[in-house]
Amino acid sequence: MSLAALQAIEAAHVVPSYARFPLELVRGAGTRVWDFDGNEYLDLLSGISVLNVGHCHPAVVEAVRAQVGTLTHVTNLFYTEPAMRLAERLATSSLGGKVFFCNSGAEANEAALKLVRKAKPGGEIVVVHGAFHGRTYGALSATPQESKQAPFAPLVPGFVVVAPEPEALEAAVHSGTAAVLLEPIQGETGVHPLSDELLRAARAACDRVGAALVFDEIQTGMGRTGTLWAYEQTGVVPDALTTAKALGGGLPIGALVTGERLADVFAPGDHGSTFAGGPLVASAALAAFDVLDDPELLASVRELGERLRDGLRTLPGAGDVRGRGLMVAFETAEAPALVRRALSEERVILNATGPSTVRLLPPLIVTAQEIDDALARIGRLLAPVNA
Numbered sequence: 319m320s321l322a323a324l325q326a327i328e329a330a331h332v333v334p335s336y337a338r339f340p341l342e343l344v345r346g347a348g349t350r351v352w353d354f355d356g357n358e359y360l361d362l363l364s365g366i367s368v369l370n371v372g373h374c375h376p377a378v379v380e381a382v383r384a385q386v387g388t389l390t391h392v393t394n395l396f397y398t399e400p401a402m403r404l405a406e407r408l409a410t411s412s413l414g415g416k417v418f419f420c421n422s423g424a425e426a427n428e429a430a431l432k433l434v435r436k437a438k439p440g441g442e443i444v445v446v447h448g449a450f451h452g453r454t455y456g457a458l459s460a461t462p463q464e465s466k467q468a469p470f471a472p473l474v475p476g477f478v479v480v481a482p483e484p485e486a487l488e489a490a491v492h493s494g495t496a497a498v499l500l501e502p503i504q505g506e507t508g509v510h511p512l513s514d515e516l517l518r519a520a521r522a523a524c525d526r527v528g529a530a531l532v533f534d535e536i537q538t539g540m541g542r543t544g545t546l547w548a549y550e551q552t553g554v555v556p557d558a559l560t561t562a563k564a565l566g567g568g569l570p571i572g573a574l575v576t577g578e579r580l581a582d583v584f585a586p587g588d589h590g591s592t593f594a595g596g597p598l599v600a601s602a603a604l605a606a607f608d609v610l611d612d613p614e615l616l617a618s619v620r621e622l623g624e625r626l627r628d629g630l631r632t633l634p635g636a637g638d639v640r641g642r643g644l645m646v647a648f649e650t651a652e653a654p655a656l657v658r659r660a661l662s663e664e665r666v667i668l669n670a671t672g673p674s675t676v677r678l679l680p681p682l683i684v685t686a687q688e689i690d691d692a693l694a695r696i697g698r699l700l701a702p703v704n705a
């Protein structure tokens with residue numbers, strides 16, 4: 319069906335909660351996607367860090383193919399091998415405790431919020447300005463952005479917002495604090511790494527009062543920053559982390575992973591989800607794990623991330639280049655217009671997180687040649703900005 323036909327259906331029957339680009343994508347492979355007319359695009363967004371393994375990775379496709387004709391869903395009233403194996407893999411690759419599965423990032427944070435509240439009944443949850451934790455009520459209440467929150471008040475009570483500075487955070491944490499929830503690198507608000515000093519202060523403050531430190535690794539996890547988890551590069555170990563986006567190799571799955579201390583807070587009946595951890599998505603996630611939890615690939619992510627940032631720094635018009643691994647952003651005038659031009663003029667998929675910020679989240683299987691190609695395309699897009 320043509321783009322015009324899809325737009326007519328959208329106008330009549332789709333809730334207008336998204337501002338879509340006028341582009342119909344029909345197929346993907348690796349770092350490339352193709353539109354309805356057969357044009358090829360270099361994808362530097364990966365479905366917002368979902369396709370870390372690239373589009374339609376053969377190992378994920380094979381795992382899904384084998385599982386979809388065998389067993390797709392049984393609920394959590396029964397055992398399936400993919401769910402148990404994935405839980406073991408997630409826990410042993412990170413905090414060593416236990417895993418709760420869900421279907422999205424927001425749901426992973428909901429699980430974390432309920433867990434820390436149960437661990438310290440009535441306790442406050444401290445978050446920082448610039449955070450994004452999702453769109454459901456609990457996750458939205460942890461997302462201190464006026465435009466996202468205001469239309470939906472009243473929100474869930476008990477959230478405290480502070481500046482992302484060590485002193486402010488230390489001052490906000492007291493005996494009635496249940497948890498501090500942080501993204502090691504703030505993604506949706508423009509790729510802003512929190513300082514190691516802030517993360518250490520959060521760890522110390524939580525230890526001082528027996529609160530839980532929770533890292534939202536929904537965007538930073540699964541290899542995005544050049545280690546399987548971003549916390550590994552900070553020297554700070556949280557009590558729990560949340561993951562989703564890239565976990566399923568393109569399929570929807572999220573998870574809360576705890577350390578030892580919070581492993582047995584939930585009891586039967588405390589929390590649940592019909593679809594969560596089903597054999598189909600768990601099989602896809604196990605295949606994605608095999609691809610991403612690989613020292614060679616992770617070294618390449620660190621190397622190519624530096625190549626990308628170094629290259630961007632040589633481009634006139636790209637300011638304040640920042641990020642870690644292949645989670646990168648730069649500042650430029652009129653970022654949304656540049657991202658629109660990128661589709662039609664250079665056939666490259668970029669993302670604007672704000673009026674002046676361009677974010678790059680390429681598939682982690684990207685090559686050095688493709689990074690250089692991306693830089694050439696972005697350089698040409700920036701040329702008129704500088705003229």
Ligand SMILES: *Cc1c(COP(=O)(O)O)cnc(C)c1O
Pocket residue numbers: 422423424425427450451452453501505506534535536537562563
């Ligand atoms: C994307 C994202 C979420 C929300 O995930 P959904 O799957 O869209 O609910 C939460 N936190 C962070 C850091 C994210 O990047």
